[in-house]
Structure formats: structure tokens, C-alpha cells
Amino acid sequence: MIIAERKPMKEILEMISGIKRLLILGCRGCVAVCSAGGDKEVNIMAEAISLGREQAGEPIEIDRDVLVRQCDPEYLEPLREKGKEYDAVLSMACGVGVNFIAETCPDIRVLPALNTTFYGANLSSGEWKEMCAGCGACILHLTGGLCPVARCAKHLSNGPCGGSVNGRCEVDPNTPCVWQLIYDKLNSLNLSENMKKIMPIRDWTPSGEGGPRRRLREDLLP
Amino acid sequence: MAEQAGKIIGFCCNYTTQSSAEPLKEAGILPEGVELRRLSCTGKLEVSTILEAFNKEKADLVFVAGCPEEECHNFSGSRRASRRVKYTKQILKELDIDPERVEMFFVARQETEPVVEAAKEMLKRLEKLGPLSRQA
Numbered sequence: 488m489i490i491a492e493r494k495p496m497k498e499i500l501e502m503i504s505g506i507k508r509l510l511i512l513g514c515r516g517c518v519a520v521c522s523a524g525g526d527k528e529v530n531i532m533a534e535a536i537s538l539g540r541e542q543a544g545e546p547i548e549i550d551r552d553v554l555v556r557q558c559d560p561e562y563l564e565p566l567r568e569k570g571k572e573y574d575a576v577l578s579m580a581c582g583v584g585v586n587f588i589a590e591t592c593p594d595i596r597v598l599p600a601l602n603t604t605f606y607g608a609n610l611s612s613g614e615w616k617e618m619c620a621g622c623g624a625c626i627l628h629l630t631g632g633l634c635p636v637a638r639c640a641k642h643l644s645n646g647p648c649g650g651s652v653n654g655r656c657e658v659d660p661n662t663p664c665v666w667q668l669i670y671d672k673l674n675s676l677n678l679s680e681n682m683k684k685i686m687p688i689r690d691w692t693p694s695g696e697g698g699p700r701r702r703l704r705e706d707l708l709p
Numbered sequence: 710m711a712e713q714a715g716k717i718i719g720f721c722c723n724y725t726t727q728s729s730a731e732p733l734k735e736a737g738i739l740p741e742g743v744e745l746r747r748l749s750c751t752g753k754l755e756v757s758t759i760l761e762a763f764n765k766e767k768a769d770l771v772f773v774a775g776c777p778e779e780e781c782h783n784f785s786g787s788r789r790a791s792r793r794v795k796y797t798k799q800i801l802k803e804l805d806i807d808p809e810r811v812e813m814f815f816v817a818r819q820e821t822e823p824v825v826e827a828a829k830e831m832l833k834r835l836e837k838l839g840p841l842s843r844q845a
Contacts, residue, residue, distance in 0.1 A: 496800060531756050531757045534757050534764050538763055539804045543844065544844030
């Protein structure tokens with residue numbers, strides 16, 4: 488899922504400076520699962536902003552709402568009109584939601600309450616880890632299911648580099664070297680021969696280096 | 710006890726105090742200016758509820774009194790509450806509000822006295838910090 492985290496309150500208060508009517512809009516998709524922008528977080532944000540503005544002597548009127556998702560047009564449709572009642576909408580969705588509101592609701596000023604960080608897995612309650620970079624050219628079948636694009640600091644296709652020491656990454660010794668993990672995994676699967684194959688120079692075009700990506704499936708189009 | 714200017718709200722569970730605030734005040738046990746909110750478990754308490762106590766209920770300080778960490782009736786309720794208090798402290802700090810205005814206490818179960826002690830500790834803080842500034 489997409490992992491995000493709340494922006495510092497000072498940044499948010501500065502962002503909404505001068506705004507008198509605000510809609511805080513949560514999302515029940517990924518950001519609710521990673522406890523950044525769901526129902527609970529909307530309530531916390533509303534109370535925190537209200538308290539911060541009261542401290543500053545600038546009261547603010549806040550409404551709260553949470554959509555099933557902010558990345559699908561059907562859920563955003565009511566916002567096109569409702570949003571006009573407010574000076575701004577503070578979206579607690581990932582950057583996709585913020586972009587989509589900006590694009591589909593032309594009369595609305597939308598602001599981001601979160602920093603969208605990565606695609607990750609939930610390791611335990613309160614702990615998330617990056618596992619995928621959305622590079623558009625998956626090679627996991629060659630690497631024992633472990634991704635060097637997302638999990639190697641240098642995104643190496645042929646690792647490990649010389650900085651892998653005792654199974655740790657030279658960039659951050661707290662991070663396991665993913666190429667060591669790949670080697671161990673392939674060994675355990677009797678596929679260590681894979682390590683000897685040299686991967687070709689990577690084409691980064693599908694990763695977004697060739698501009699914003701778009702996917703089309705004609706069989707699903709309206 | 711002398712009356713304090715200011716308001717303190719304390720969240721307790723059914724196990725840390727078996728009485729509401731009024732009888733305790735009438736008996737002269739609980740200081741003036743302190744309100745108690747009893748919950749089935751402090752683990753039920755949300756960060757937004759603590760902030761709401763400062764916000765809508767105009768509390769100057771808030772405390773949470775939960776069971777001792779290893780003796781919570783619901784296993785991890787008071788531990789959860791203490792983490793939420795910690796997160797509330799972080800938010801207060803980001804808002805330039807002294808994080809000492811909210812505190813977690815682990816108190817013995819089925820006795821009123823430790824909760825009253827927690828309230829007195831918060832009263833001392835109120836003397837030190839003064840009321841929460843409200844310009845609006």
C-alpha cells in the first residue's frame with residue numbers, strides 16, 4: 488500500500504494561514520490502513536488545528552469528512568459542489584488524492600496534510616517498510632522475490648556492491664544489504680546460479696523517467 | 710484545599726477509581742478545579758479526545774490514570790493510553806504548547822488515593838505553567 492505520514496503541525500498551520508472555513512477530508516484507502524489519513528487522524532487533525540489557531544487568536548471553522556477513496560472520480564463527485572463552501576480543503580489522502588481533487592474540482596483550493604513516502608508493507612502495528620518502487624519493470628522472479636530497485640540504496644541490478652559489509656548496507660548499517668538477502672534467499676531455493684547472470688543495463692523509462700505514466704485497457708474503457 | 714484558577718481534566722478507568730468526581734469533591738478528597746472522566750478502560754481513549762479536552766472543554770491540563778502497565782484488566786489498555794499520551798505530547802510541542810500539560814500516570818487499581826495524588830501533581834504543574842493561553 489501507499490505509506491504516508493502527517494506533515495509537521497507548524498507547516499500545516501502556515502499552509503492554512505488566513506483560511507477561515509476549512510474542510511478536512513480523510514481517505515479510507517491506504518492512508519487509513521497506515522494510520523495517516525483515516526477517520527481517527529481526521530479527528531486528531533481537526534482538534535490540533537483548532538487548538539493551534541485558538542492559541543494564535545485566529546479561530547477557524549472546521550468541517551470533517553472522510554471518503555472511501557480520493558483516487559476515484561465517483562467518490563469525489565459530491566466534493567465539486569460541497570467544496571465551494573470552504574476556503575480550502577485539507578486532504579489527508581496521499582499525493583494521488585490531492586492531485587485528483589486539484590484536477591477534477593476546478594474551483595477548490597486543495598492542500599496536502601501528509602507527506603507521501605513510499606509503497607510499503609506493514610511489519611507490525613506502527614511500523615512500515617519500503618518494499619516496491621513502482622519501477623514498472625519487475626525483476627522479482629530473478630531475485631528470489633526481493634527487490635533491489637526499492638531496497639538497494641544504489642538501485643543496483645547486479646549486486647552486491649563493495650560497500651556490503653557483514654550483510655549490512657554501507658549507506659546505513661541499520662539496513663540489511665538486499666543483495667545479501669537475495670543471495671541467501673536464492674541459496675535456500677537452490678537457485679544460486681541466478682547470481683552469476685548479469686542483468687542488462689536497466690531501461691528506466693517505465694519507472695517514470697519518460698514522464699508521467701498512464702495505463703490504458705481498452706476492454707475496460709466505458 | 711485552596712481553590713485553583715484553572716481546569717484539569719483527568720481520564721480514569723473503572724478500575725483506577727470506582728467513584729465519580731462529585732462524591733470525592735464533597736468528601737474534600739479531590740481538589741477543586743479537577744474533573745474526572747471514567748472510561749471502561751483508558752485504552753479506549755483517543756488522542757483526539759485528549760485534544761478535545763484542551764480545545765472544546767477548555768482544560769488547562771489533562772491527565773490519564775490507567776492501571777499499572779503489567780496489571781491492566783484489558784491486558785494492554787493502559788500501555789496503549791500511555792502511547793497516545795506520548796503522541797499528544799508531540800502534537801502539543803508542535804503547537805508550541807508545553808507537553809507537560811498532559812501526563813500519563815500508572816496507578817494502583819481499586820484505590821482512589823493514587824488518582825487523587827495524580828490530580829494533586831497536576832495542580833502543582835498548573836501553578837507552575839499557569840492557564841493555557843487562549844487568544845481567541
